[in-house]
Amino acid sequence: MIRLHNLHKSYPIGHDSLHVLKGLDLHIKEGEFVSIMGSSGSGKSTLLNIIGLLDTHDTGEYILNGQTIEHLNEKKAAVLRNKFLGFVFQSFNLINYKTALENVALPLYYKGIGRKERQVIAMEYLEKVGLKERASHLPSELSGGEKQRVAIARALATNPKVVLADEPTGALDTVTSHSVMELLRTINNEGMTVVVITHEEDIAEDTDRIVRLRDGVIISDEKVNKKAKA
Amino acid sequence: MFDLDRWTEIFQTLSKNKLRTALSGFTIAFAILLFTLLFGIGNGLKHTFEKQFAGDAQNSVYIRSGKTTKPYKGLQSGRKVQFKNEDTKFINEQFEKNIQFFSPNIERFNVRAIYKGEQNNYTVRGVYPDYQPLESAVMIEGRFISVLDLKKRAKVVAIGKLVEEDLFKNFPALGRNISLDGISYRVIGVFSDPGGDNDERYIYMPFSTAQGMYRSNDELDQFGLTFNPALNVDKALAFTNLLEKVLKEKHQVDPRDQSALRVQNYAEGTKNVQQFMTVLNIIILFIGIGTLIAGIIGISNIMVYIVKERTKELGIRKALGATPQSIIGMIMMESIFVTALAGYAGLMIGVFTLKAIGSSLEKYFIVNPSVETYVVVGATIILIIAGTIAGYIPAKRASSIKPIEALNDQ
Numbered sequence: 001m002i003r004l005h006n007l008h009k010s011y012p013i014g015h016d017s018l019h020v021l022k023g024l025d026l027h028i029k030e031g032e033f034v035s036i037m038g039s040s041g042s043g044k045s046t047l048l049n050i051i052g053l054l055d056t057h058d059t060g061e062y063i064l065n066g067q068t069i070e071h072l073n074e075k076k077a078a079v080l081r082n083k084f085l086g087f088v089f090q091s092f093n094l095i096n097y098k099t100a101l102e103n104v105a106l107p108l109y110y111k112g113i114g115r116k117e118r119q120v121i122a123m124e125y126l127e128k129v130g131l132k133e134r135a136s137h138l139p140s141e142l143s144g145g146e147k148q149r150v151a152i153a154r155a156l157a158t159n160p161k162v163v164l165a166d167e168p169t170g171a172l173d174t175v176t177s178h179s180v181m182e183l184l185r186t187i188n189n190e191g192m193t194v195v196v197i198t199h200e201e202d203i204a205e206d207t208d209r210i211v212r213l214r215d216g217v218i219i220s221d222e223k224v225n226k227k228a229k230a
Numbered sequence: 231m232f233d234l235d236r237w238t239e240i241f242q243t244l245s246k247n248k249l250r251t252a253l254s255g256f257t258i259a260f261a262i263l264l265f266t267l268l269f270g271i272g273n274g275l276k277h278t279f280e281k282q283f284a285g286d287a288q289n290s291v292y293i294r295s296g297k298t299t300k301p302y303k304g305l306q307s308g309r310k311v312q313f314k315n316e317d318t319k320f321i322n323e324q325f326e327k328n329i330q331f332f333s334p335n336i337e338r339f340n341v342r343a344i345y346k347g348e349q350n351n352y353t354v355r356g357v358y359p360d361y362q363p364l365e366s367a368v369m370i371e372g373r374f375i376s377v378l379d380l381k382k383r384a385k386v387v388a389i390g391k392l393v394e395e396d397l398f399k400n401f402p403a404l405g406r407n408i409s410l411d412g413i414s415y416r417v418i419g420v421f422s423d424p425g426g427d428n429d430e431r432y433i434y435m436p437f438s439t440a441q442g443m444y445r446s447n448d449e450l451d452q453f454g455l456t457f458n459p460a461l462n463v464d465k466a467l468a469f470t471n472l473l474e475k476v477l478k479e480k481h482q483v484d485p486r487d488q489s490a491l492r493v494q495n496y497a498e499g500t501k502n503v504q505q506f507m508t509v510l511n512i513i514i515l516f517i518g519i520g521t522l523i524a525g526i527i528g529i530s531n532i533m534v535y536i537v538k539e540r541t542k543e544l545g546i547r548k549a550l551g552a553t554p555q556s557i558i559g560m561i562m563m564e565s566i567f568v569t570a571l572a573g574y575a576g577l578m579i580g581v582f583t584l585k586a587i588g589s590s591l592e593k594y595f596i597v598n599p600s601v602e603t604y605v606v607v608g609a610t611i612i613l614i615i616a617g618t619i620a621g622y623i624p625a626k627r628a629s630s631i632k633p634i635e636a637l638n639d640q
Contacts, residue, residue, distance in 0.1 A: 054549060054634040074630070075553045082551025093546045093637060097246035110551035115235060154550070 001161060001193050002028040002051060007060035009046055020046045022216040023060070028195065030161075033188040035196045035204040038213035045166065047213070048197050052085055052164045053077045065161050082110050086155030090167035092147040094139040094154075100126060101135040104154045111158055125153040129183060145176035152183060162193045169203050181206040240564050250539075251568060254532040258569050258613055259576035261525025265518055265609050266580025266601050272514035274588070274599030279507060289330070289461075290364055291470055292494045293321075293453040293477065302484040311481050311490045315441075315448040321455075324476065328469045332455040333358035336440040343433065344409040345397040352393060354410060354433045356440020357454075364454045365423060372404045372419030379418075379436040386439075388419035390430035410435075413443070463501045470495040518609070525613050530620035533565055537624035544628045545636025554629035558622065565621030566614055573610035580606070 009021040020043045028034050038044040049055035050062065053072065062069040065084055072080070086107075087093075094103045104122035113121070126132050129149040139147055148168060155163050165184065169177035181196075181203060188194045188208075196207055204210045205224055212220045244251045295311040318334045336356035343352050355361070362374040367388075374388050387408070394403040394417075403417045415435065423429035441450065457466045474493040475485065483490040537544075544557055584599050628636070 049634045052549075054637075055632060074548075075555065078548060078551050078553040081549065087549050089637065093542070093549070095543055095546060097243070102242075106547070107550040109235060109239065110547070110553075110556070115238070158551070 001030040001032075001065060002026070002195075003061075003063040004051075005061040007047075007050070007062060008058045009043075009050060009055075010058060020216050021050075021057070024216075024218060026211065026218065026221075028162075028193065030193055031188070031191050033185065033194045033196075033208040034211060035198055035207040035209070036211045036213060037198060037201075037204050039199060041215075042213040043216040044197050044199075044213050048164055048166050048195070051162075051195065052087060053081050078110075082107060082158060084161045086158065086160040086163040088148065088151050088155050088163065088165035088168045090170035092139070092144075092151045092171075094147055094150060096139050099136050099138055100131060100142065100150045100153075103139070103150055104157050107154060107158045122153070122157060125157050126150070128156070129153045143176075144172050145179060148172065148176075148180050149183065152180070152187070156187065156192075160192075162195060163187065165194065165196045167197055167199070169198065169200065177203060178206070236560070236563070240560065240567060243560075244564060244568065250532075250536055254529060254536070254565075255568050255572035255575075257528035257532060258525060258572035258617070259579070261521055261528060261613065262573050262576030262606070262610055263580045263583075265521040265525070266577060266606055267583060268517045268521060269514060269605060270580070270584040270599040270601045272510065272517065273601060276507065276510055276514070277598050279503060279510070288496065289456045289459055289466065290496045291455050291457060291473075293455075293473070294492050294494070295452070295481075296489045296492070298483055298487055298490040300484040300487045300490075302487070303482055305482055309490075311483060313450050313452065315450065317477070317480075318450070318453070320480065321453065321473070321477075325469070325473060328458050328461065330456045330458050331360035331363050333361040333364060333453070334437055334450045335361070335452050335454055336437065336444060337451050338440070338444050341410050341433070343393070343397060345403075345406065348397045348399070350393075350396050352431055352433050354387075354435060354440065356435050356437040356444070358437055361434065361454060362421075364456055365425070365429065367421040367423045367429075370420045370422055371402065372417070374419055374421070375434055375436050380438050383438045383442055384436055385413065385415045386418045386435065387415045388421055388434045389417055390432050391420060391422045392427060392430040393433060394420050396431075457495075463498075467495060467498060518605075522609055522612060526616040526620070529565075529569065529613065529617045533561075533617065533620040534624050537561060537621075537628050541628055541631075541636050545631075545633045548629075548633035549637065557629040558625045561625035561628070562618055562621050565617045569614045569617035570610070573613050577606050577610055 004024050004026040007021055007024040008019075010017040010019040012018075024047065036044050036047060046055065050057045051064075053064075053069065056072065064080070067080075069080075095106065098106070101119065101122050104125055105118040108118040108121055123132065123135060126135050129152055131146060131149050131153070134142060134146060139150070142150065152163075152168075163184070168184070169180055172180060177200075184194050184196065185206065194207075196203070198204050207224060209221070209223055211218055293313075295313055298305070298307050298309045298311065301307050313334070315334075322329070322332060334357070338354045338356075340351045341354045343350055357375060358380065359375050359377055362369075367374070369388075370391060372388070375386070378384070379386050387410070389403060389408075397403070397408065398406070403420055406417050407414045408417060409415075410433070421430075437450075441448065457469055461469060470493045474491065477493070478485055478487070478491050481491060544552075547557065548554075581601065584601070588599050
């Protein structure tokens with residue numbers, strides 16, 4: 001599903017440049033539940049942004065769903081994002097003047113789906129995350145866990161190939177965190193590829209595979225020991 | 231553009247962000263309102279001046295005589311200066327090149343006019359055909375005095391519109407006979423005069439007829455003329471100064487004697503009025519442009535602020551698949567929509583306010599304060615364009631920043 005080969009990325013800082021990703025090789029297959037770990041500055045957010053087509057890589061190869069990603073203009077990137085990718089952010093990034101239902105329906109609007117159908121699909125996904133009765137509430141009227149559930153529903157609404165979650169539990173307490181992870185697990189069990197970025201060990205252990213980054217290179221890539229988890 | 235979903239999205243954004251919408255709308259509406267009011271009041275002032283100085287040809291000159299106040303060349307003061315037919319001939323010959331229209335004038339006040347049962351007193355003037363353009367009289371029916379009338383000493387009159395209304399009520403006066411001090415004259419024309427009511431209560435008859443009727447010899451009262459419009463104001467003044475000098479010499483009047491013989495040139499007044507009007511126009515224009523600029527700056531600021539405030543939202547939209555074009559389109563359509571609607575509201579409020587207070591301002595020399603439709607519509611369009619550009623620049627920037635940066639915006 002996602003294949004990275006010798007991926008490099010650097011950011012210009014004044015006259016120098018900061019080399020963030022130094023030749024990553026990574027292959028995430030369809031239906032995997034992967035976490036990418038690393039301390040801040042390890043390059044994990046940059047990696048997620050590149051995978052999420054929110055940012056571009058400098059050199060190397062990135063193949064998403066069999067399609068080589070290069071020379072993307074903003075418009076193409078927007079279409080691909082809408083088609084293949086669902087995002088879950090640490091700070092939820094819900095639009096504060098739209099209701100839960102409208103937030104979930106927004107990516108469908110950009111996909112060009114009609115108004116009535118949008119409502120139906122959005123409601124379906126809200127039901128899936130257990131927030132059907134909160135559909136008409138504004139984000140400010142929802143708890144942190146509920147907001148993240150709305151965000152997950154929104155990420156799923158366009159039926160993407162991959163769900164990318166950037167520190168999805170970063171702003172939540174432990175209990176809520178694990179219920180959110182359980183929700184992601186449920187989604188994964190239904191066949192969705194899920195990539196989670198985190199720096200919390202116990203969150204990473206809720207996934208099937210942990211990729212560890214340090215200073216822009218992968219230092220380990222291993223399956224989670226199911227028995228230890230149980 | 232006519233995508234219903236897009237408009238729904240825009241209406242939702244506008245209605246859910248009432249303060250923002252109200253602020254930008256208010257700026258636009260207020261700018262247009264101020265523009266309309268100031269422009270209207272300025273126009274009102276202009277109308278007052280136009281009305282005050284309308285009525286006679288702008289290049290008219292009147293020559294009047296009176297009694298001398300200074301002894302001159304052995305003649306005593308208190309002597310009456312009397313124009314005669316030879317003066318008409320003299321002026322005509324001496325100044326032919328500088329004169330456009332020229333007419334001597336015999337005036338008779340309080341002439342009793344009777345038509346059937348109706349009667350009233352009017353001023354009767356005996357004039358040449360040239361007097362019509364001098365007074366800027368416009369014939370409604372029939373014709374003015376002609377050269378032939380003059381030669382034949384015809385007993386015909388051209389009467390003002392109000393004379394017709396007074397004496398003939400609703401019946402046409404043309405072709406009827408009216409009696410002036412007991413003598414019957416045929417009405418050959420009815421005229422209106424932009425100078426207003428007074429000027430429409432005159433009765434004109436051929437100069438020769440009047441002279442025969444009201445004078446025992448070849449005396450006359452005064453002259454009216456218009457100078458050649460090719461002359462500029464300074465040359466016109468030089469011409470009338472010369473005219474005055476020559477006439478005073480002819481009638482042996484002290485050059486400094488102002489009451490024995492006066493040549494009154496409207497150009498002098500016209501010059502001042504025209505300068506004043508020019509200044510007034512510049513002031514109005516300045517106010518208009520100033521208000522518009524203030525409005526443009528206002529809307530630009532608000533648009534920059536709105537886009538800045540929405541950076542994160544725009545980032546979210548982009549992450550969810552909004553293309554840069556759809557972002558620009560959304561912001562600009564919002565901007566145009568608000569500007570157009572608020573501009574229209576301000577325009578309407580302004581026009582109605584002017585209508586409502588218009589008549590009560592007349593004592594402040596403001597008559598019919600109104601704004602030409604094309605001016606306000608133009609102003610609104612300029613504001614809409616400004617709002618669009620003001621929205622476009624930040625929208626373009628917002629659409630081109632990477633979504634990840636927009637998302638990190640706090």
